[in-house]
Amino acid sequence: MKIAVASGKGGTGKTTVAASLIHVWPDPVAAMDLDVEAPNLHLFLHPEEIGRCRAFMEIPEPDESRCTFCRKCSDICQFAAVKVLGEVLMVFPEMCHGCGGCLAVCPEGALRPGKRELGEIIWGTAGAAPFIMGRSRIGEAMSPPLMRQVKAHLSRIAPPQIDLIIDAPPGVSCPAVNAVMDADVIVLVTEPTPFGAFDLGLAFKAFAPLGKPMGVVVNRAGIGEDAVYRLCERQKIAVLAEIPYDRAIAEAYAEGRVVADAVPAVRGIVEALARQLQAMDRPAPKEVLHG
Amino acid sequence: MSKIAISCDEPSLDAQVDPRFGRAAGFLIVDPDTMTFTYQENGQAQAMARGAGIQAAETIIRAGARAVLTGYVGPKAFQALSAGGVQIVQDLANLTVRQAVERYKAGDIALAQEPNSQAHGGGGRPGAGMGGGGRGGGGGRWR
Numbered sequence A: 001m002k003i004a005v006a007s008g009k010g011g012t013g014k015t016t017v018a019a020s021l022i023h024v025w026p027d028p029v030a031a032m033d034l035d036v037e038a039p040n041l042h043l044f045l046h047p048e049e050i051g052r053c054r055a056f057m058e059i060p061e062p063d064e065s066r067c068t069f070c071r072k073c074s075d076i077c078q079f080a081a082v083k084v085l086g087e088v089l090m091v092f093p094e095m096c097h098g099c100g101g102c103l104a105v106c107p108e109g110a111l112r113p114g115k116r117e118l119g120e121i122i123w124g125t126a127g128a129a130p131f132i133m134g135r136s137r138i139g140e141a142m143s144p145p146l147m148r149q150v151k152a153h154l155s156r157i158a159p160p161q162i163d164l165i166i167d168a169p170p171g172v173s174c175p176a177v178n179a180v181m182d183a184d185v186i187v188l189v190t191e192p193t194p195f196g197a198f199d200l201g202l203a204f205k206a207f208a209p210l211g212k213p214m215g216v217v218v219n220r221a222g223i224g225e226d227a228v229y230r231l232c233e234r235q236k237i238a239v240l241a242e243i244p245y246d247r248a249i250a251e252a253y254a255e256g257r258v259v260a261d262a263v264p265a266v267r268g269i270v271e272a273l274a275r276q277l278q279a280m281d282r283p284a285p286k287e288v289l290h291g
Numbered sequence B: 001m002s003k004i005a006i007s008c009d010e011p012s013l014d015a016q017v018d019p020r021f022g023r024a025a026g027f028l029i030v031d032p033d034t035m036t037f038t039y040q041e042n043g044q045a046q047a048m049a050r051g052a053g054i055q056a057a058e059t060i061i062r063a064g065a066r067a068v069l070t071g072y073v074g075p076k077a078f079q080a081l082s083a084g085g086v087q088i089v090q091d092l093a094n095l096t097v098r099q100a101v102e103r104y105k106a107g108d109i110a111l112a113q114e115p116n117s118q119a120h121g122g123g124g125r126p127g128a129g130m131g132g133g134g135r136g137g138g139g140g141r142w143r
């Protein structure tokens, strides 16, 4: 099964939960950090690196000498990434989504395939778990193209039958949806504060159309109020686990340790969470009537 | 003199200059010699999540403007306007279109050499830095 650990906003302890789940997972599991703008799962899992490669996207490269300024390219581009400006054919590489439309329609061969670096893909092993992450090039504005390549690369380093835990980007925008859309279950990590409840509400709304089972983990439970719980009740989404606020957790985090490893009480909580998640994927067997 | 584009939200010389370039409601395309004008809507650019400035630049270049008078121009729009040979006058505010054109004609303005507004790409990271620890700045290279 595939589990995406997401959160409506950053700083809720999403990576703490993802790292802990990977640490206690009872079956063979792979770890994938798709928070490519600010990957940090590796800071807790301390994987051994096996390899890395740079990832690129195909974008048009202009050859003005062939251009007749017919504008077929700019008419098809939804992203203002290729334009005829007076007598100048201009490509804005960072705006391009790599759809290839302009290359296909240009009748003059005035656009050739070039490339833009998206970032890098790094893989290795964290204990027994295959580990993979992406890291966007600084200044790269789009995450999903790199995320797709990280996902595709996973099949080369992990057997398809093992489970997968995904550290998704925070928020509810395109990259977050892209990270959770292949999961069987979405775990939303939140805090019992008004901000936590607000962002959790946004996450429910953004991910509900995907039609996947969702569950909530309340981190730093006990510090705030009950708006998060009321929201979950209203939306009929289960609170799967509560991780209390504890100094030992903050210390383990600061030292780059897996919290479920460093703090025994958390280990028990995360193990119970893992069992619940596995049950969400495998619906209870139907009763068989003998007779 | 060639035509000038001024960002504003209604087809009148007495309209206020709209400080936004890419997200302006539209542009008055003025012939400074005769003060006759046409109005060019900017709805296509306004509808875009990103690239509004580039789209607006294309719009006014196609309308034949060789100069633009506005408030804030971002880096990509600046690049597009410069490529199209359009002079850029920015930082205008609290002026009517007529006043801006008169100042341009009198040479009482500075042509911009660089954009005065930063790109506002695909939206920032939600809640980044709120106790996240180790976030941002591409921090924490893997060994």
Ligand code: SF4
Binding pocket: A058, A059, A060, A073, A076, A077, A078, A079, A080, A081, A082, A095, A096, A097, A098, A099, A100, A101, A102, A103
């Ligand atoms: S590849 Fe697609 S997005 Fe990129 S410039 Fe061409 S049409 Fe636009």
Ligand code: SF4
Binding pocket: A066, A067, A068, A069, A070, A071, A072, A073, A074, A084, A089, A105, A106, A107, A108, A109, A110, A111
């Ligand atoms: S489609 Fe080709 S020839 Fe036409 S404007 Fe674009 S690059 Fe030039």
